[in-house]
Amino acid sequence: MVDERIVGRKPKSLSFEEAAAMPLTTTTAWETLYDRLGTNKRQHHQDESHILIIGGAGGVGSIAIQLAKNAANQSSILSSLSSSCDSGINVIATASRTESVEWCKRMGADYVVNHHKDLKSQIKQVVGIDYTDYILCLNDTDGHFESMKQLVAPQGKICSIVETKAPVDIGGILQQKSATFVWELMFTRSLFQTPDMITQHHLLNAVADLIDSNKIKSTLTEVLSPINAENLRKAHRKLESGTMIGKIALSGF
Numbered sequence: 001m002v003d004e005r006i007v008g009r010k011p012k013s014l015s016f017e018e019a020a021a022m023p024l025t026t027t028t029a030w031e032t033l034y035d036r037l038g039t040n041k042r043q044h045h046q047d048e049s050h051i052l053i054i055g056g057a058g059g060v061g062s063i064a065i066q067l068a069k070n071a072a073n074q075s076s077i078l079s080s081l082s083s084s085c086d087s088g089i090n091v092i093a094t095a096s097r098t099e100s101v102e103w104c105k106r107m108g109a110d111y112v113v114n115h116h117k118d119l120k121s122q123i124k125q126v127v128g129i130d131y132t133d134y135i136l137c138l139n140d141t142d143g144h145f146e147s148m149k150q151l152v153a154p155q156g157k158i159c160s161i162v163e164t165k166a167p168v169d170i171g172g173i174l175q176q177k178s179a180t181f182v183w184e185l186m187f188t189r190s191l192f193q194t195p196d197m198i199t200q201h202h203l204l205n206a207v208a209d210l211i212d213s214n215k216i217k218s219t220l221t222e223v224l225s226p227i228n229a230e231n232l233r234k235a236h237r238k239l240e241s242g243t244m245i246g247k248i249a250l251s252g253f
């Protein structure tokens with residue numbers, strides 16, 4: 001039995017494999033952008049806002065770029081939840097290989113910088129800005145923490161979905177900037193049975209509508225078949241390599 005509050009309808013236009021790639025990452029990306037960072041609650045003077053998405057080509061990054069860039073602004077559920085901005089935000093994604101850079105651009109990123117090089121100087125050079133209003137960290141929070149502290153705008157917000165391996169210093173420049181640091185875990189609502197659990201059902205249905213109206217693409221890049229121990233190991237090795245683009249699905253017995 002599955003709790004209706006944490007599932008949504010399968011998009012009609014997707015195969016089962018394409019659909020299977022979506023819910024976990026979509027829920028995560030949606031919650032980071034709208035529930036944690038509040039990118040939809042930008043003021044009108046903030047039309048030129050920027051979000052840095054660290055790890056843009058992974059599963060969560062691929063849907064986060066698409067949502068941030070354009071799709072969710074057209075979603076009725078988002079506007080019913082809060083006042084939403086008309087225009088998409090400028091998306092700076094990070095990727096380090098030709099194929100992952102290309103993928104981020106296909107997902108809609110305006111700029112792509114390399115997460116293995118200094119982010120602040122690249123962003124200054126490529127985008128021409130000193131600070132980003134929002135930062136979404138999808139990989140190596142420890143490794144990126146210092147540059148996120150420097151890069152986040154005064155009164156800006158950082159959200160991470162990857163727990164740190166060691167304690168990090170949230171004082172100093174973050175305090176001076178009155179910056180927000182917020183975690184996201186897509187299991188929080190179900191783990192603590194929060195009264196707003198049904199939000200996940202609504203957001204998944206909203207994204208199914210966006211997919212069926214061609215505003216969001218499935219992030220599936222590979223299907224392994226059949227579902228057996230060997231293919232599970234193969235899929236895990238790929239994930240552990242840290243070079244995943246989009247999502248893998250396993251299919252058929």
Ligand SMILES: NC(=O)c1ccc[n+]([C@@H]2O[C@H](COP(=O)([O-])OP(=O)(O)OC[C@H]3O[C@@H](n4cnc5c(N)ncnc54)[C@H](OP(=O)(O)O)[C@@H]3O)[C@@H](O)[C@H]2O)c1
Pocket residue numbers: 024025028054055056057058059060061094095096097100101115138139140143160161162184185186187239242243244245
């Ligand atoms: N909190 C939650 O609710 C939640 C939900 C889902 C996932 N997660 C976690 O979030 C993380 C991301 O998962 P995912 O499936 O979206 O992606 P993933 O498959 O873990 O990420 C693969 C991508 O990471 C990039 N990458 C590799 N090293 C990096 C670095 N040092 N800095 C930035 N990016 C780097 C790679 O880009 P290049 O190849 O271009 O270098 C690759 O495209 C995982 O740790 C996962 O467990 C958390």
